[in-house]
Amino acid sequence: MKMADLGDVRLHYREDGDPDGAPIVFANSLGTDLRLWDKVVPLLPKGLRIVRYDKRGHGLSSCPKGPYSMGALVRDVERLMELLAIKDAMFVGLSIGGMIAQGLAVKRLDLVRAAVFSNTGAKIGQPAMWQDRMEAVKASGIEALADATMERWFSKDFRATPEVDVWRNMMTRQPQDGYLGCSAAISGTDFYTPTSGLRLPVLGIAGSEDGSTPPDLVRETADLVPGSQFALIRRVGHLPCVEKPEEYAGLLTKFLRETGHV
Numbered sequence: 049m050k051m052a053d054l055g056d057v058r059l060h061y062r063e064d065g066d067p068d069g070a071p072i073v074f075a076n077s078l079g080t081d082l083r084l085w086d087k088v089v090p091l092l093p094k095g096l097r098i099v100r101y102d103k104r105g106h107g108l109s110s111c112p113k114g115p116y117s118m119g120a121l122v123r124d125v126e127r128l129m130e131l132l133a134i135k136d137a138m139f140v141g142l143s144i145g146g147m148i149a150q151g152l153a154v155k156r157l158d159l160v161r162a163a164v165f166s167n168t169g170a171k172i173g174q175p176a177m178w179q180d181r182m183e184a185v186k187a188s189g190i191e192a193l194a195d196a197t198m199e200r201w202f203s204k205d206f207r208a209t210p211e212v213d214v215w216r217n218m219m220t221r222q223p224q225d226g227y228l229g230c231s232a233a234i235s236g237t238d239f240y241t242p243t244s245g246l247r248l249p250v251l252g253i254a255g256s257e258d259g260s261t262p263p264d265l266v267r268e269t270a271d272l273v274p275g276s277q278f279a280l281i282r283r284v285g286h287l288p289c290v291e292k293p294e295e296y297a298g299l300l301t302k303f304l305r306e307t308g309h310v
């Protein structure tokens with residue numbers, strides 16, 4: 049376990065693979081921590097430097113007082129990558145992690161050589177929806193959102209398995225202030241214009257049963273970047289890396305090869 053002290057925040061991160069290999073950085077979604085990628089990491093090609101981290105207010109990272117801005121979330125990973133001397137990475141971001149990927153690529157193309165916009169959007173939901181969600185959490189805790197969230201995160205088949213409780217517990221055990229802080233950041237983000245200016249290899253990944261960022265939104269977001277690719281994983285919800293890790297890792301491996309990372 050490693051902790052990066054970035055001044056106003058301490059980020060928990062983990063490195064796997066070859067420290068001298070081509071870097072791939074993973075950013076996870078609202079209500080999850082870096083274990084989101086546990087099933088995918090062992091399926092990636094050997095020889096990569098694999099870095100994942102808990103964004104502020106999540107997992108084992110510190111939880112500064114909110115609300116957070118998307119700019120702060122982007123700055124956190126920018127500073128983490130600088131600290132770890134990582135450049136030219138493949139950046140894989142899921143949901144809010146995919147927003148962080150867009151923001152980081154816009155700001156620091158030297159850090160991001162290629163990006164995966166997984167189950168994300170240039171804009172996710174409407175401010176009124178996020179306001180309702182934040183009020184429900186303030187009134188009754190994250191638990192109040194858990195049942196509806198599992199329906200967005202997972203397909204019907206997966207929800208019938210006992211594993212769904214693992215992810216439900218992960219969500220409900222995130223710090224409430226971290227969940228609220230990141231919700232505020234999503235609510236305030238509209239990347240349509242900046243993402244349209246990006247010029248780098250992009251792969252959009254969507255889940256056919258994603259109740260949070262439906263395939264059309266992911267495709268529309270990837271399409272903002274000329275030459276981007278799009279892949280649909282069938283019979284999965286918002287977290288395809290959990291439901292179909294082999295297919296997900298297969299898409300990443302193909303993209304890593306095409307972009308010269310392996």
Ligand SMILES: O=C(O)CC1=CCC(=O)O1
Nearest residue numbers: 077078143144197200260
């Ligand atoms: O909770 C959800 O609906 C899923 C989600 C939206 C943004 C994010 O990061 O996760």
